[in-house]
Amino acid sequence: MLSATMIYCITVILTKELGMATEQCSKYLFKSPFYPGESCEDIFNMNPESRDRSGFYWILDGPRKVYCGMTYTGSSCEDIYNNNPETGDKSGYYRINDTQWVYCIPTCAGVVGGWRRIVNIDISTGGDCPSGWRKSIQSGVSFCRVVSDSTLTCSSTNFSTNGTSYQRVCGRARGYQKGWSAAFYRSNQGQTIDGFYIDGLSITHGNLRQHIWTFANGLFDNQATQFNCPCAGSANSPPSFVGTDYYCESGTNNTWATDEYYFNDPLWDGSGCITSNCCDNPTQPWFYQELSGTTTDYIEARICHEHGFFTRGSTLIDQLELYIQ
Structure with a gap:
């Protein structure tokens, strides 16, 4: 029985x-x-x-x-x-x-001591996008993207720490490139942390935004154009508030098309950088950041893109994990 x-x-x-x-x-x-x-x-x-x-x-x-x-x-x-x-x-x-x-x-990210998870998004396994982002599916791949189809736009979502005090943040993100992307192209044109300074994903904390980490998306992996990652030869460097606290990668080598989805080479996973040194950081895909002091701030994640989603391209996000200590 x-x-x-x-x-x-x-x-x-x-x-x-x-x-x-x-x-x-x-x-x-x-x-x-x-x-x-x-x-x-x-x-x-x-x-x-x-x-x-x-x-x-x-x-x-x-x-x-x-x-x-x-x-x-x-x-x-x-x-x-x-x-x-x-x-x-x-x-x-x-x-x-x-x-x-x-x-x-x-x-x-190699730092021991006990970490509390505040974000765990995995659209690839059937999860939903958080409020403020838009879920889409293309060729069987699910992802989050900006809400608006206009140019120079960002869509943000906030993650509460439930009053937990922290001074360290670590995490990872995975994304994909769609068509045209421009990494830090706008960062040298007067863009602040509150504006459009990146093609990719910005991680900040607090109402008066303070930078934690940036995930940038460049146009090509192996050509030194102004739209590429600094690690791929671009002359455009990150703004001062970003410094070296970023990862940058492209989903394609030397060709791009407006409607192309580059699902074969995920962004910021530490692999797929054919001729650039964009994958050289040994801690990728994880990042680690120590803040200047303790805080209970919420953490904000913003997807930003240079051009309209349908007119040229965007950055797509399907995984995001964030931990605090």
Whole structure:
């Protein structure tokens, strides 16, 4: 006779994701405990006996297996990792101040100490774009883009830190080039951090914007035109508020077309730079930034483009992860 747990597995998990159901039922069903749920908090609330059982659980929104640190709590991700060495390299959900569940990782961009995730966008797996960005699909590839089709435009979205104080930010982004892009072409024409200074993605914090990181999109990977990345030979350097805190890459080598989507070479992933040195930074795709002081500011991400989306091109974003410490 089928157990209640097995029936649950078959009827619920199978309907969520057929391809993973066999793996789940064969590998994890008979391992105690087996408590599927919509979140770690959901599992904990429905199964109080799990409060002393930190481990890997199946989250049904996916489904996916995640680490739920049921027995660990602290004032921050850093606090949890520092005070509980046995958590080791276990990225997962932990309870902050015994109430709020947050996702923590022990190391980001090579910097250890415990990091709290505030942004996790992955349109490639079926997620949605955040408010302020527009979701589109082309050739089966989903991505976020600017809302307006006009020239010299940016579309922004804000991510709250829920009052968490932080001084360090790390993360990564992945994008694609569509048609024409111009990297830092406008940065030497009086553009400020509040204006259009980049073709790509700008990461800032606070109402009076302060720069964190820039992901620039140049026209070609291997030609020294004014529209290229500085690392590909462009004479246009980033503005002073950016300095060296940026990644720049192109999705094509030496040709471009207005309606072309360059999905074969993702941007800022640390690979695909044929003849330029734009992929030389060893920490790519991750960046790390230490701010001048602590803050609880929200973090803003802006997609900007030089020309109209349909008239010449734009930068497309499908992944964005940001962590604070």
